[in-house]
Amino acid sequence: MPLNSKIPQGELSQKWTTYKSTCKLVNPANKRQLEVIVIGTGLAGASAAASLGEMGYKVKTFCFQDSPRRAHSIAAQGGINAAKNYQNDGDSTYRLFYDTVKGGDYRSREGNVYRLAEVSANIIDQCVAQGVPFAREYGGLLSNRSFGGVQVQRTFYAAGQTGQQLLIGAYQALERQVALGNVTQYSRHEMLEVVIIDGKARGVIVRNLVTGELERHFGHAVLLCSGGYGNVFYLSTNAMGSNVTAAWKAHKSGAFFGNPCFTQIHPTCIPVSGDHQSKLTLMSESLRNDGRIWVPKKQGDTRKPNEIPVEERDYYLERRYPAFGNLVPRDVASRAAKERCDAGYGVGSSRQAVYLDFASAIERYGKIEAGKHGNHNPDAETVRQLGEEVVKEKYGNLFEMYEKITGEDPYKIPMRIYPAVHYTMGGLWVDYELMTTVPGLYALGEANFSDHGANRLGASALMQGLADGYFVIPYTLGNYLADDIRTKAIPTTHEAFEAAEKKVKERIETMMNIKGSESVESFHKRLGKIMWDKCGMARNAKGLAEAIEEIKALRKEFWANVRIPGEIKEYNPELDKAGRVADFLELGELMCKDALYRSESCGGHFREESQTEEGEALRKDDEFTLVAAWEYKGDSNFELHKEDLNYEVMHLTQRSYK
Amino acid sequence: MEHYSMNLTLKVWKQKNTKTKGHFETFQVKNISSEMSFLEMFDVLNEQLIAEGKEPIAFDHDCREGICGMCSMYINGRAHGPWHHTTTCQLHMREYKDGDTIVVEPWRANAFPVIKDLVVDRQAFDRIIQAGGYISANTGNAVDANSIPIEKHKADEAFAAAACIGCGACVAACPNASAMLFLSAKASHLALLPQGDPERKIRAVNMVEQMDKEGFGSCSNIGLCEASCPKGISLENIARLNREYLGAVFGEGGDNA
Numbered sequence: 002m003p004l005n006s007k008i009p010q011g012e013l014s015q016k017w018t019t020y021k022s023t024c025k026l027v028n029p030a031n032k033r034q035l036e037v038i039v040i041g042t043g044l045a046g047a048s049a050a051a052s053l054g055e056m057g058y059k060v061k062t063f064c065f066q067d068s069p070r071r072a073h074s075i076a077a078q079g080g081i082n083a084a085k086n087y088q089n090d091g092d093s094t095y096r097l098f099y100d101t102v103k104g105g106d107y108r109s110r111e112g113n114v115y116r117l118a119e120v121s122a123n124i125i126d127q128c129v130a131q132g133v134p135f136a137r138e139y140g141g142l143l144s145n146r147s148f149g150g151v152q153v154q155r156t157f158y159a160a161g162q163t164g165q166q167l168l169i170g171a172y173q174a175l176e177r178q179v180a181l182g183n184v185t186q187y188s189r190h191e192m193l194e195v196v197i198i199d200g201k202a203r204g205v206i207v208r209n210l211v212t213g214e215l216e217r218h219f220g221h222a223v224l225l226c227s228g229g230y231g232n233v234f235y236l237s238t239n240a241m242g243s244n245v246t247a248a249w250k251a252h253k254s255g256a257f258f259g260n261p262c263f264t265q266i267h268p269t270c271i272p273v274s275g276d277h278q279s280k281l282t283l284m285s286e287s288l289r290n291d292g293r294i295w296v297p298k299k300q301g302d303t304r305k306p307n308e309i310p311v312e313e314r315d316y317y318l319e320r321r322y323p324a325f326g327n328l329v330p331r332d333v334a335s336r337a338a339k340e341r342c343d344a345g346y347g348v349g350s351s352r353q354a355v356y357l358d359f360a361s362a363i364e365r366y367g368k369i370e371a372g373k374h375g376n377h378n379p380d381a382e383t384v385r386q387l388g389e390e391v392v393k394e395k396y397g398n399l400f401e402m403y404e405k406i407t408g409e410d411p412y413k414i415p416m417r418i419y420p421a422v423h424y425t426m427g428g429l430w431v432d433y434e435l436m437t438t439v440p441g442l443y444a445l446g447e448a449n450f451s452d453h454g455a456n457r458l459g460a461s462a463l464m465q466g467l468a469d470g471y472f473v474i475p476y477t478l479g480n481y482l483a484d485d486i487r488t489k490a491i492p493t494t495h496e497a498f499e500a501a502e503k504k505v506k507e508r509i510e511t512m513m514n515i516k517g518s519e520s521v522e523s524f525h526k527r528l529g530k531i532m533w534d535k536c537g538m539a540r541n542a543k544g545l546a547e548a549i550e551e552i553k554a555l556r557k558e559f560w561a562n563v564r565i566p567g568e569i570k571e572y573n574p575e576l577d578k579a580g581r582v583a584d585f586l587e588l589g590e591l592m593c594k595d596a597l598y599r600s601e602s603c604g605g606h607f608r609e610e611s612q613t614e615e616g617e618a619l620r621k622d623d624e625f626t627l628v629a630a631w632e633y634k635g636d637s638n639f640e641l642h643k644e645d646l647n648y649e650v651m652h653l654t655q656r657s658y659k
Numbered sequence: 660m661e662h663y664s665m666n667l668t669l670k671v672w673k674q675k676n677t678k679t680k681g682h683f684e685t686f687q688v689k690n691i692s693s694e695m696s697f698l699e700m701f702d703v704l705n706e707q708l709i710a711e712g713k714e715p716i717a718f719d720h721d722c723r724e725g726i727c728g729m730c731s732m733y734i735n736g737r738a739h740g741p742w743h744h745t746t747t748c749q750l751h752m753r754e755y756k757d758g759d760t761i762v763v764e765p766w767r768a769n770a771f772p773v774i775k776d777l778v779v780d781r782q783a784f785d786r787i788i789q790a791g792g793y794i795s796a797n798t799g800n801a802v803d804a805n806s807i808p809i810e811k812h813k814a815d816e817a818f819a820a821a822a823c824i825g826c827g828a829c830v831a832a833c834p835n836a837s838a839m840l841f842l843s844a845k846a847s848h849l850a851l852l853p854q855g856d857p858e859r860k861i862r863a864v865n866m867v868e869q870m871d872k873e874g875f876g877s878c879s880n881i882g883l884c885e886a887s888c889p890k891g892i893s894l895e896n897i898a899r900l901n902r903e904y905l906g907a908v909f910g911e912g913g914d915n916a
Contacts, residue, residue: 052798067719068785070825071727087805123801130801132794132852134818141808159818165726166821173793180789188782211774240721274694279702280723350662350694402725405745406696408753471798520709522702566714571676572775574717575709 004257004630004644007432008112013650014094017116020433021476025483032057035482036490038205038220040192040247042069044164044463045446046226047171048470054178056475061218062175063190063207065242065577070172073228073240074466077164078285079148080156081463083121088145092153094118099651100151101461105426105454106604106620107653108260108628110646112433113451120472121464125157127471131170135159148459156460161285161398167463171470190216191577192247194501195223195254195442202442203491206501208509210577213570215502217493221485222441222478225251226470229425229447231264233585233592234537235529237422238270238283244581245588248429248448256437257630257642259430259450261588262596265423265457265605266538268334271406272354272419281421282406284357285399286459289327289334291362291392292416294318296355300345306356306415317341330656332456332538332605332618335420339538342419349417358415363388420538424462426453426605427595430630430644434477435469438632441481445469450628455604512579513569517562521579524559528552528582528589536593541609545597549590553637556586591631591639598641601625613655622653664690665757669704671716672764677772677780683762693753697740698723698730700752717776725749725889728824731831732777733764738828738887746826746889766827768836769874781827783873784841790869791862792845794855813851820848822890829884829892835876840884842866843900844892850903860907867904 009016027035035058039050042064050062064072084097097118102109125143129135135157136144145154159166178184189210196204196217204219230245231237252258269284295314302309318337319326329337338355347353367388371379379387389412393400400411407417429437429444431451436443446466453461535548559582567573602611602618603625611619628644666689674681688704695703698720705715721729730747734740740750755761763777771779809817821844829840846863849855855862878897885894 048798055797066721066727066729067781068825070785071721071729073722073727076722076724076726085804125804126801127796127798129804129807130794130796130854132817132849132854134814134821134848134852135804136818137809137811137814139811141810141814142805159821162726162822165824166818169821173788174796174798176785176788177793177795179785186785188785211780240727241723242721275692277692277695277699277703279696279699282724405742405749406751408694408751475798520706522706564709566709566712572717572778575715 024480031486038223041227043072043074044466045470047175051174054183060184065191074168075165078161080158080460082460083125088154090153104458109454133170193505196501198497201440217498224443226445231422234422249584255439257430260427261592263426267423270421292357296346354417356415366391525582548593552590668760670762695752697750723748728826738831766831791865817851820844828887832883832887837878838875839878843896847896863903
């Protein structure tokens with residue numbers, strides 16, 4: 002099947018306008034007859050469901066959490082980008098587009114990214130109208146801050162809780178539609194199959210997680226807004242329940258999976274404290290502005306950090322990258338930390354951590370402050386006190402969070418940090434209209450692959466989720482459903498629903514009947530270790546080939562020896578988790594195959610065989626300026642389809658940081 | 660900080676489902692590291708129970724970084740346990756020492772029926788929001804964001820109220836199981852902003868009516884809600900809502916602040 006991205010013809014800046022002016026519309030009376038299913042209620046799902054409900058469609062939403070407001074979009078800290086140019090610093094739609102394509106290391110579609118930049122300004126307007134309390138200046142206008150990889154201030158924020166405030170805004174809009182009867186919401190429900198009739202997505206099978214009963218729901222179209230799959234690594238900054246199941250079922254029903262190996266690993270997270278670690282917590286990247294990263298020069302040094310003299314410390318980023326020092330890009334910083342720890346220089350009880358030390362910054366700021374007060378010969382204690390105040394003003398809430406988790410005071414003892422899986426740029430392949438390769442089946446937000454290429458810029462995930470839900474799908478869905486107005490709701494007694502439910506039921510029963518001896522958690526951990534070691538920050542052909550075999554073997558073991566306690570027809574979180582881990586065990590293999598196929602390095606995907614002399618990522622533009630879209634062909638079989646990326650406006654260049 | 664390991668006795672509420680009666684069960688956990696979070700200690704216990712062929716304890720949790728509002732344990736008589744401004748998932752085991760006994764219960768309120776063990780149904784909160792916890796602004800044609808200037812202190816105050824994570828600790832801590840802190844935080848967040856002003860009164864009336872329908876108790880100004888709130892939502896919000904509500908019901912007045 003040839004992949005058609007359906008990018009509208011014409012000049013880049015006019016594509017979306019042209020599309021909106023020419024796409025088909027559905028009249029209000031017909032909208033009332035059309036049913037839409039939305040899976041997931043994070044930024045993409047809640048904004049889509051609310052907007053479609055307002056337009057008059059009959060919408061059903063499903064989420065596995067106890068309320069739509071819990072979706073993991075809520076955890077985003079830093080902010081949301083928008084090309085408003087409120088700061089008059091030269092920002093524009095084009096510049097946001099340019100930064101995003103370059104940040105993605107030239108592996109995203111120009112047309113999609115330009116549209117994203119174009120609607121970004123509307124997102125801020127919409128959120129303010131809903132009452133999202135963004136940070137403001139004394140004059141009453143909105144405040145902005147800078148974020149990584151750009152030269153303008155275009156990030157809007159609400160303290161360190163931007164994701165929460167945006168999600169609550171979308172959630173409230175959604176609840177309003179529930180009250181008006183336009184949306185029916187189902188919490189503690191998980192999607193376990195897509196129902197396809199005559200080649201089109203026409204519904205889903207979901208499991209009520211409280212009763213364990215399976216349910217059938219019809220929809221003229223199905224929207225997957227189910228987030229990313231970082232939890233395939235077991236440890237990540239994702240929520241415990243974040244999973245690939247909805248997207249994976251869609252994949253197995255015919256939706257291609259785009260660039261599955263593109264994973265973002267964030268360099269500054271609180272490290273693993275022991276074998277019982279369940280998740281990892283992010284510490285904002287901004288800390289690297291003032292913190293110096295180091296490890297002891299001696300392997301396995303067990304002294305406390307403050308007992309190690311400066312000359313026995315290895316400030317390895319400053320040593321290896323004198324030009325950029327501690328401010329090298331995310332992927333470089335992450336790989337360098339891993340290299341030191343693997344070589345036996347890691348710190349902390351797990352030995353999988355490096356220090357992020359603020360002592361120099363505290364001293365520097367302290368002296369400046371003392372000077373401001375006319376004290377040009379301050380004693381050490383005065384310098385420390387004044388310096389700590391400055392650092393507190395800048396990073397106080399992060400220091401507090403760090404102390405709560407680790408019990409250590411980062412003003413006195415260097416922070417311990419380590420890279421962690423944070424976001425997945427890969428996802429279901431979609432065209433310009435956000436439709437997957439299955440007609441009527443859409444993917445929005447992190448669940449799709451479309452806008453971030455091989456690396457996502459900070460503060461762009463929130464932007465994409467809301468762009469897709471508020472501003473893109475309301476148009477593109479109408480263009481599809483306009484041809485469907487004569488299709489009556491299909492009764493869920495249809496044989497396709499019967500068959501889909503039977504398949505789900507049998508899979509659950511098979512899993513429950515294994516009655517083996519190893520817990521779901523244990524299998525998940527083992528999968529995570531394979532993925533992290535061999536498909537993590539640095540990958541090579543040998544390791545990936547091994548990982549594929551190891552995952553196959555582990556999957557076999559899972560289906561022979563997993564132990565799931567409890568019953569099917571009851572609230573049973575272990576059973577829910579088992580289904581998700583079983584899907585991760587299949588996805589992991591595809592990720593490794595994709596990483597093996599893409600023998601270049603680009604963005605977050607680093608193939609050790611493809612690096613410059615300085616150890617930087619080396620792209621192979623002639624061979625890999627494309628999207629790798631995988632089609633499921635049955636057990637362990639995936640067929641590759643290539644979508645060539647055509648750059649009409651941007652010029653491809655090798656990124657350089659030295 | 661020095662790390663240590665400990666053995667603990669846990670008395671945990673077990674309840675099969677909404678219809679059956681629950682009871683406490685006692686469990687022993689060994690070699691718990693002081694570096695673990697409280698929920699990781701529960702992970703260890705559950706893995707141990709699964710290995711023994713028993714059923715693990717059901718509890719709600721998701722983000723494990725103190726923001727989603729899903730975790731909900733009532734620990735030694737306190738919602739979210741002993742730490743100030745902290746959710747259960749952010750409570751860490753260095754709070755405890757070897758030999759301690761910890762009692763863990765679900766949120767207890769008629770409006771939050773137990774689903775299983777420590778898991779409760781909080782959909783009543785969704786329905787309170789549905790009754791009016793929003794600004795009626797359709798997607799599509801909002802005016803430019805900077806055309807509505809908002810005084811910084813008001814924006815900050817609205818943000819402080821909007822920081823509520825909807826966990827329900829306020830209800831669990833309240834002897835009356837009142838939802839007034841939750842409700843008033845939302846009403847305040849929206850009423851403090853000019854965009855939320857037109858619906859201010861009807862919002863207060865409808866949300867309070869829904870809260871009563873759900874079976875939450877009345878507020879008698881005890882203040883345990885504020886004390887147990889992981890996000891430090893202030894009692895002032897309740898006072899503000901009361902003025903709003905009285906103004907709406909008895910005509911004149913109401914708070915413009």
